[in-house]
Amino acid sequence: MAEKKVPFTKAQLEEITRKHPTPFHLYDERAIRENARRLMAAFAWAPGFKEYFAVKATPNPALLRLLREEGLGADCSSLAELYLADMAGIRGEAIMFSSNDTPAEDFQKARELGAVINLDDITHIDYLEKHAGLPDMLSFRYNPGPLLKGGNDIIGYPEEAKYGITKEQLLQAYRLAQSKGVRRFGLHTMVISNELNPDSFIATARMMFDLAVEIHQKTGIRVELINLGGGIGIPYRPEQDAVDLEHVGQGIRAAYQETIAANGLHPLTLAMECGRMITGPYGYLVTTVLHKKHIYKNYVGLDSCMANLMRPALYGAYHHITVIGKEAAPLDHVYDVTGSLCENNDKFAIDRALPAIDIGDVLVIHDAGAHGHAMGFNYNGKLRSAELLLKPSGEVELIRRAETLEDYFATLDLRSCGRLAASTANADGE
Numbered sequence: 001m002a003e004k005k006v007p008f009t010k011a012q013l014e015e016i017t018r019k020h021p022t023p024f025h026l027y028d029e030r031a032i033r034e035n036a037r038r039l040m041a042a043f044a045w046a047p048g049f050k051e052y053f054a055v056k057a058t059p060n061p062a063l064l065r066l067l068r069e070e071g072l073g074a075d076c077s078s079l080a081e082l083y084l085a086d087m088a089g090i091r092g093e094a095i096m097f098s099s100n101d102t103p104a105e106d107f108q109k110a111r112e113l114g115a116v117i118n119l120d121d122i123t124h125i126d127y128l129e130k131h132a133g134l135p136d137m138l139s140f141r142y143n144p145g146p147l148l149k150g151g152n153d154i155i156g157y158p159e160e161a162k163y164g165i166t167k168e169q170l171l172q173a174y175r176l177a178q179s180k181g182v183r184r185f186g187l188h189t190m191v192i193s194n195e196l197n198p199d200s201f202i203a204t205a206r207m208m209f210d211l212a213v214e215i216h217q218k219t220g221i222r223v224e225l226i227n228l229g230g231g232i233g234i235p236y237r238p239e240q241d242a243v244d245l246e247h248v249g250q251g252i253r254a255a256y257q258e259t260i261a262a263n264g265l266h267p268l269t270l271a272m273e274c275g276r277m278i279t280g281p282y283g284y285l286v287t288t289v290l291h292k293k294h295i296y297k298n299y300v301g302l303d304s305c306m307a308n309l310m311r312p313a314l315y316g317a318y319h320h321i322t323v324i325g326k327e328a329a330p331l332d333h334v335y336d337v338t339g340s341l342c343e344n345n346d347k348f349a350i351d352r353a354l355p356a357i358d359i360g361d362v363l364v365i366h367d368a369g370a371h372g373h374a375m376g377f378n379y380n381g382k383l384r385s386a387e388l389l390l391k392p393s394g395e396v397e398l399i400r401r402a403e404t405l406e407d408y409f410a411t412l413d414l415r416s417c418g419r420l421a422a423s424t425a426n427a428d429g430e
């Protein structure tokens, strides 16, 4: 059971909302640090274990910086994400650059920062060489295709996925890169998303360790880095359990001994690139009830919308809701909790049992710390909200201000409107 609590009292939250109007995302620094430490501890046995935090989950340098202090690196997949890692002081091989359909500019920036570049296709060896030059070290993303039985709700079946390369291509890619002077090699995969079964991660590790042995046997190349990808899920529903990281770590340790060590490939560096499980449970969307409406159903309308948290509308995902100050009240009302977009799927919850809600109540939407603010958009003229960091001292730091109308209009070229107005005026004057 995942207990859904909030890391502040009603009085503390009232103090925060006096200074920072809702809606906003609030991240719990202490809990994020403790969580990162739990993951690192589960792999303390693995020489040089690295967690590259998937920047796309929560692309804010203030968070990246505190994760860096806990020994985490950054998994980047775009130019902007590379810049964000750099801003947080994460550089060199503390960055793993795993992108697909990659523009030349992104490769150039990754080379400039000295990131470990993880190629998504065999043709990218030539593309990278031509546009940015080949680095000393290269990694390749493996797609097991139908070799991996069963799929995953978010990622789907590997053979339907656009990512990575086949085993035959992988063997060719290592040989080709080696012939072009690359001397150090990594191996990567990402075949799981939001998975709660710890044994899935152990199975992925076994697949990758076997593959590293096969690569060594067939090409003579010893990969020095195996990145198992991210995908550790979080218990969005109160009845779900968090992944037992210790179990995952120990299971992978046994597989490492049986395969990597037994075949003389020890030591090599193990890595993961989790995003969701690091920040997801410790970010909260704080929002206020603007309206109540009763037609065929009961609606509660918030000052936020799916631009602040898209997962319920996108995946039908469950996000737990706490009504602040009514934590102990009976859940004897049923509401659809909505945002203000002109889209009927702009709902945070459908037919949710909640306490009686009043206009002005503050709601906390849980597990919004990953792919929450990050997925924001401006459709319907909605502005992205602020991000706040709740420090261990209890103080709150504004780590991203809310967007303003000026931000929203900033990319428009209003001179054409001016010309239009002027030409209309001329026409009128004639």
Ligand SMILES: *Cc1c(COP(=O)(O)O)cnc(C)c1O
Pocket (backbone or CB within 6 Å): 054, 056, 057, 075, 098, 190, 193, 194, 229, 230, 231, 232, 273, 274, 275, 276, 277, 370
């Ligand atoms: C999204 C992504 C991750 C992170 O996934 P989580 O589910 O947040 O752990 C890691 N690696 C790649 C390549 C990704 O696309």
